[in-house]
Amino acid sequence: MIRLDNATKVYKRGARPALDSVSVEIERGDFVFLVGSSGSGKSTFLKLILREERPTGGDVYVAGRHLNKLSAWRVPHLRREIGAVFQDFRLLPNKTVYQNVAFALQVIGKSRHHIQSTVPEMLELVGLSGKERRMPHELSGGEQQRVAIARAFVNHPPILLCDEPTGNLDPGTSVGIMRLLDRINRTGTTVLMATHDDEIVDQMRKRVIELRGGQLVRDQDRGVYGLERV
């Protein structure tokens, strides 16, 4: 599903590489935690997969596409196969919950009929039925993140990327989000999640990929956050 072959990313000529010949393969249906301290390259890893950045070395394959050779006008097609969730939710503040989720379908040209049938279904999956008409600021952080996940997943992409989705949430709320991601993973979706949250990683016991200074230092099934705990 996702394969990096010696992928390297140098942002500024001469700077230390943000990602340093990382090779890793993620299969369809995997649930993978991406851990590492601040600046270790987690977000860069995810950006390469989304083709927000291009590798300066090595190859990246996602959903059967060789991203190094993907032309700019085909990028939107790639993005439709990937859902993305971020720490800061990124909801449109002047649109309701329903409109925020529907927006993702509108802009890729889905019919109104399709939207009207899919969105409520998705809101039910993430547990927000009955709150369709709320505005983002009328929701708790956990609820806002559920809306963001609904928007990322409403198109049923085979891949879901999450960059510290629980970073702004308290431990109780974070657990709820992890349960939701686990449920989505069980439908066969590949989930790749960058996180700092050691408790969650230790509790879920999924595959863990650890980066340090841009290099892959650990790839462990049913792993924990850090080998040496602080």
Add this chain to the structure above:
Amino acid sequence: MIRLDNATKVYKRGARPALDSVSVEIERGDFVFLVGSSGSGKSTFLKLILREERPTGGDVYVAGRHLNKLSAWRVPHLRREIGAVFQDFRLLPNKTVYQNVAFALQVIGKSRHHIQSTVPEMLELVGLSGKERRMPHELSGGEQQRVAIARAFVNHPPILLCDEPTGNLDPGTSVGIMRLLDRINRTGTTVLMATHDDEIVDQMRKRVIELRGGQLVRDQDRGVYGLERV
């Protein structure tokens, strides 16, 4: 040092209050954790103290001033007695470490001489000697947060407010930041820190104030993050 008397904040008429008649007193030299789930009103609590927002009910006293009656042009004087640190660091990206810290002194009109003697001292306190000329993007997250703390504390304010200062940091780095805040607290500075990080709260064993839906539900010396753990 800080006193709230039935302080209430309603952002939008008719909306649920973000802070609901909270009364609390914090003495000079205290170290207080402000906990609560997302949307419980932690940031609002801090904003009232900074007079970024005005209470819609009750009274707020900070450093001997009655903020309800403080005129707008005196607010800068209040702010000079309060240092503030945020989750997203808020450094100026095109200024060096040294310039970022010096900026806080420049804009309140300190002499060049004063700046040249104070800034290096402060950078040493937070452990950044030798990195004066780095740009923010050349620093790790923990180092960036140290710069932000240095900037907040360079004027030696009696109060330091921190809104989730470790939210973007991994557990190892967070511990370093907490040690620094503890050291600052020992110099007699009142530290008030809003956080989600249960590990840190449980480990430090300081006074804990818990908000839930805008109401104060707990005020405990040497407390832990949550009474019922998830």
Add this chain to the structure above:
Amino acid sequence: MRLRFILGEVVNGLRRNGTMALSVVLVTFVSLMFVGAAALTQMQIDQLKDDWYGKVEISIFLCPENSRNERCAEGAVTPEQEDAIRGVLEDGALAGLVQEVYYESREQAYDKFVANDDEGIWSSLTADQMQPSFRVKLSDPEQYQVVADATEGLPGVDVVRDQREIFSELFRFLNAATVVAAALAAVMLLAAMLLITTTIRLSALSRRKETQIMRMVGSSRSLIQMPFMLEGAVAATGGALLAVAGLFFGVRYLIEDWLRSSVTWVQYIGTQEVWSVAPWLLVIAVGLAAIASLVTLGRYTRA
């Protein structure tokens, strides 16, 4: 669905950057007014040239009696001299340049003069005191100097006059007006382009969140960029329409209503000339917006 979405975004963007959009409209308006005014002035000049140069004749005044002019020291023109002059004009070297030669006798000149003297100030003038003249119509009015040179020295010729001289000063003034209008138009067009660029940038900045989300969910680049381009185009077109309206009413009231009734001897341009300029102004407005979009969008809404 998509069309509604794009139009909604355009309306949104224009409302959000209202003052900015309004400035674009005003500046485009004024700049295209100048472009239009320069074009219309040139059209007016062309029209006047066609009109007057076609009408004007060369007048070859012949010697009267007792003239103070040295050339006429030998007395009034004789019929032989008149024939010789007519010969030069109708045959000889000038034949190709001359379209028509018309002889105005003393009596004819007197009748014309009396007809123009409404108040009778010159009542005591007699036909004898008028000069006979040849009125020559040229086939190419620009060749005036050749004809003047060839006839000026002939015996019996007093002076040669070309009505065109009267107008050349006016044409110089109108040409200067065109240059000033064009210069102002250039400055203003530059300002308009900078403004459209900034509007698009501002719009892109204020909708960073939307476009970021659109990119993330895989919306096509054209759908992302379309609203911004349309916004600039709509504002610029608004300015162009205002400019056309301004020119229309300007020509209507200043030229058709006022000048045409107060200075009647001139053939003026009218509102139909405004209509012929209008499409060009729209083209310029849309072109401006397109260039500004190309310059800006690549950087601010990468896919």
Add this chain to the structure above:
Amino acid sequence: MRLRFILGEVVNGLRRNGTMALSVVLVTFVSLMFVGAAALTQMQIDQLKDDWYGKVEISIFLCPENSRNERCAEGAVTPEQEDAIRGVLEDGALAGLVQEVYYESREQAYDKFVANDDEGIWSSLTADQMQPSFRVKLSDPEQYQVVADATEGLPGVDVVRDQREIFSELFRFLNAATVVAAALAAVMLLAAMLLITTTIRLSALSRRKETQIMRMVGSSRSLIQMPFMLEGAVAATGGALLAVAGLFFGVRYLIEDWLRSSVTWVQYIGTQEVWSVAPWLLVIAVGLAAIASLVTLGRYTRA
């Protein structure tokens, strides 16, 4: 320290919003050009009025012999009639309005005429055919109609003419030009103000982080807002200076060099009039910037 800081921020802001600042400069430039042009046109009109109205006279042409005009059916004016007319002008009701009366005899009129007829076309004209006339200078040139009415019907008077009529059409044109320039100036000033507003807003947005930090560390409100206000003022002043330069060179080349040598019978304004307008343009520019700042800053950089 603070001054350096503020200036640094201003330079920074202008550089960061370069295209925007440039648009402000250009639009202020053009708008103040119009303000200045309107003012200069009015000054020119005033000057012409002073100049011409002071010079122009009323000409009362007296009857010649054999006039075709009915009023002179009784033949040429007699000396008694002339005295009567002079009496009306110098004593009687008109005495207060008339400054000077000058009698032009047939011979004097003939001499003036011959002097103007360089080419000798009118050589056969004799002094007898000229009309004698009274040339009247008024103490208040606006009172022309009163004098004309009082003299027109007197026996021996052929026609009364006022040179002012020739100029009134020109003044109407110049006044219309002032109105057009003022209207364009108003539109452009509006655009300039919107632009300065947007520039300040844009600048505030692009420096949100700085101002947020400044507020947090307790910098005074005036220090936060000063750079934005100065930015607008600097850009507007730049525009004003360009406008002054534009007017200066416009007057220098169009009026002093060209018109003054090609149409010589007019008293023109010169560059010293531009200098008297210049301070006002600067005041307008700074005023614009101040108003725009007041409108914008409250909202975008609250303390």
